[in-house]
Amino acid sequence: METPHTNKITLDEKGAVISHYLQNRNTKFARPFQKDALPHLYDNSSQSEADGLVAEPIMGYGLFPELYDIPFKAVNKPKFTFIDLFAGIGGFRIALQNLGGKCIFSSEWDQQAQRTYLANFGEVPFGDITKETTKQYIPDGFDILCAGFPCQAFSLAGKRLGFEETRGTLFFDVAEIIRRKRPKAFFLENVKGLQIHDKGRTLQTILNTLREDLDYYVPDPEIVNAMNFGVPQHRERIYIVGFRKDLGITDFKYPSPTDKTKRFIDIREDKEVPAKYYLSTQYQNTLIEHKKRHENRGNGFGYEIIPDDGVANAIVVGGMGRERNIVIDNRLSDFTPTTNIKGEINRDGWRRMTPREWARLQGFPDSFIIPVADASAYKQFGNSVAVPAIQATAEQIIKRICSKRK
Numbered sequence: 001m002e003t004p005h006t007n008k009i010t011l012d013e014k015g016a017v018i019s020h021y022l023q024n025r026n027t028k029f030a031r032p033f034q035k036d037a038l039p040h041l042y043d044n045s046s047q048s049e050a051d052g053l054v055a056e057p058i059m060g061y062g063l064f065p066e067l068y069d070i071p072f073k074a075v076n077k078p079k080f081t082f083i084d085l086f087a088g089i090g091g092f093r094i095a096l097q098n099l100g101g102k103c104i105f106s107s108e109w110d111q112q113a114q115r116t117y118l119a120n121f122g123e124v125p126f127g128d129i130t131k132e133t134t135k136q137y138i139p140d141g142f143d144i145l146c147a148g149f150p151c152q153a154f155s156l157a158g159k160r161l162g163f164e165e166t167r168g169t170l171f172f173d174v175a176e177i178i179r180r181k182r183p184k185a186f187f188l189e190n191v192k193g194l195q196i197h198d199k200g201r202t203l204q205t206i207l208n209t210l211r212e213d214l215d216y217y218v219p220d221p222e223i224v225n226a227m228n229f230g231v232p233q234h235r236e237r238i239y240i241v242g243f244r245k246d247l248g249i250t251d252f253k254y255p256s257p258t259d260k261t262k263r264f265i266d267i268r269e270d271k272e273v274p275a276k277y278y279l280s281t282q283y284q285n286t287l288i289e290h291k292k293r294h295e296n297r298g299n300g301f302g303y304e305i306i307p308d309d310g311v312a313n314a315i316v317v318g319g320m321g322r323e324r325n326i327v328i329d330n331r332l333s334d335f336t337p338t339t340n341i342k343g344e345i346n347r348d349g350w351r352r353m354t355p356r357e358w359a360r361l362q363g364f365p366d367s368f369i370i371p372v373a374d375a376s377a378y379k380q381f382g383n384s385v386a387v388p389a390i391q392a393t394a395e396q397i398i399k400r401i402c403s404k405r406k
Helices: 013-023 028-041 047-054 058-062 093-096 111-121 171-179 198-215 280-298 355-361 374-383 387-403
Strands: 081-086 101-106 143-147 187-191 222-225 236-244
Touching: 013 028, 013 101, 058 236, 081 093, 081 171, 081 387, 093 101, 093 143, 093 387, 111 374, 143 171, 143 387, 171 187, 171 198, 187 387, 198 236, 222 387, 236 387, 355 374
Parallel strands: 081 101, 081 143, 143 187
Antiparallel strands: 187 236, 222 236
8 A cells, every 4th residue: 555645735626625525534525525535645545445544533634734733623523514605714614613513615715815714724615616616526415505705796687686697696606506405504694785785686686596596485684793792893794594495494583682892902912012013103194184184075084093992893805994993002112113114103002903803803713823914814804704793693593403403
């Protein structure tokens, strides 16, 4: 028998196939990955021999230790299974694993997000979910489909606002997977603006597709604010859930607020923050002048300072995402610049929040590994879901499907 490979896992389809196979080994969910994974794991060995080796956890560890030295290990005896589409860095996954679920498939096209996902869950997400070659790997028989899909316009000219009008959008791919796999439930997340996007026709098309074309029970969507679930961030998102009709579920209640008490001081860095997060005097003055100009025009654009006892604005990617969440922190002891800045470091304590603070604003535990540079980290957390709000809603979904097991 040949010696197993010891190559480092790669951020591509090969890495996705191998990591999904090893994470799902000894279960029926390993089948879609098995044929393509085994040739990468062993040279010139029979399938039965390879299966016997990889089935041993220690052998899997020896082949790819980075798949096992992770903070968020899969549940051994799951209460339910789910797939994680448009996975980002795994906000849905943490929430559902906390509830006893096991993820059996993940997909995310951004390679830096894949890097973060791998570091925390020991799995490389598959890439472009619009490709049939990616969809073919999705196992049958999972319980819940999770997806934070992007908001896109549909072609609605004189149409009935249904499934065919979603063709060419990422929602179409979500709907197609639901149609093929028929999970017990789905949990979709999107920006609040989906409600009014294209004068409400986008949301209506989505609901028509889910209710009529796919034949799921879909209660009215809910706008959920993360600040009501234990994180100090005013972040409103629309949640859409649905249940397969044969389960007999005809009612669903979104979760009530669990904790509105958290403030920025609760998630602030415990120790002195590096100088690189502090604004230069020139940039500070630019922000002040920018805000004055907008105030003179009668609008509220511009920077915003979040007090220690305040709640942060929604963290977003681009625009004024970081500048609308400036904090005052006077703990800096060395004002020597560590990056190329114009002017000096301001003496008023103005700084941006750190990536770890953004992680906490989204409910990620401090054990969550941030393996990427700051610019990528801000993007990843800004695009992520708020874990506690997702978990509270998922808990209600699971209660319903567990009470109707078939």
